[in-house]
Amino acid sequence: GAGVSQSPSNKVTEKGKDVELRCDPISGHTALYWYRQSLGQGLEFLIYFQGNSAPDKSGLPSDRFSAERTGGSVSTLTIQRTQQEDSAVYLCASSLFFDRKLGGANVLTFGAGSRLTVL
Amino acid sequence: GENVEQHPSTLSVQEGDSAVIKCTYSDSASNYFPWYKQELGKGPQLIIDIRSNVGEKKDQRIAVTLNKTAKHFSLHITETQPEDSAVYFCAASISRSGATNKLIFGTGTLLAVQP
Numbered sequence: 001g002a003g004v005s006q007s008p009s010n011k012v013t014e015k016g017k018d019v020e021l022r023c024d025p026i027s028g029h030t031a032l033y034w035y036r037q038s039l040g041q042g043l044e045f046l047i048y049f050q051g052n053s054a055p056d057k058s059g060l061p062s063d064r065f066s067a068e069r070t071g072g073s074v075s076t077l078t079i080q081r082t083q084q085e086d087s088a089v090y091l092c093a094s095s096l097f098f099d100r101k102l103g104g105a106n107v108l109t110f111g112a113g114s115r116l117t118v119l
Numbered sequence: 120g121e122n123v124e125q126h127p128s129t130l131s132v133q134e135g136d137s138a139v140i141k142c143t144y145s146d147s148a149s150n151y152f153p154w155y156k157q158e159l160g161k162g163p164q165l166i167i168d169i170r171s172n173v174g175e176k177k178d179q180r181i182a183v184t185l186n187k188t189a190k191h192f193s194l195h196i197t198e199t200q201p202e203d204s205a206v207y208f209c210a211a212s213i214s215r216s217g218a219t220n221k222l223i224f225g226t227g228t229l230l231a232v233q234p
Binding site for chain 1: 120125146153155160161162163164165169208210212220221223224225226227
């Protein structure tokens with residue numbers, strides 16, 4: 001598609017349940033990012049995929065969080081045993097690896113996000 | 120790792136006035152500094168960016184300045200309009216041929232332009 005697509009747009013779940021959030025990046029974008037935006041907070045980096053390289057997982061807050069990127073395209077963020085503090089908007093973004101036309105800038109295109117509410 | 124601080128967290132201006140948002144970064148190796156605008160219910164969108172080999176960049180009513188020595192950069196919006204009302208995020212990363220690092224964002228500034 002023309003943009004980054006995320007699903008579901010809204011998810012309400014009970015504490016302790018597992019959730020999966022999906023991201024379809026822009027075709028041809030080799031880099032994919034997950035960020036978390038809590039109410040009134042900034043964009044917290046979670047994980048970064050680049051091509052076939054090992055992902056940068058340095059932002060994942062706990063071992064309950066994991067992400068996969070299959071075939072270098074679609075990504076799934078999984079949160080196990082959800083807690084109330086996991087409630088947030090989860091944003092996915094994609095970019096070209098190294099855009100020479102932009103002087104090497106990695107311009108991120110964000111999806112609209114998945115709003116997660118844990119009751 | 121990189122840490123980006125952003126001020127103020129909220130900013131209210133009258134239509135037509137200027138708005139300035141400031142950010143500082145910690146990693147002197149960072150060389151790419153974009154600004155993103157997030158409207159309600161949408162993902163952030165790039166509005167302007169600057170690389171470390173220039174000190175200022177303008178695009179119509181918006182401009183960004185960079186002081187590498189002090190490790191801070193600022194967004195300037197002139198002649199503000201109600202449609203400028205949004206949350207603005209600064210970010211920093213290291214970007215070089217063959218490698219692109221993750222973007223680290225500031226905590227955001229909620230700009231309200233009063234008509």
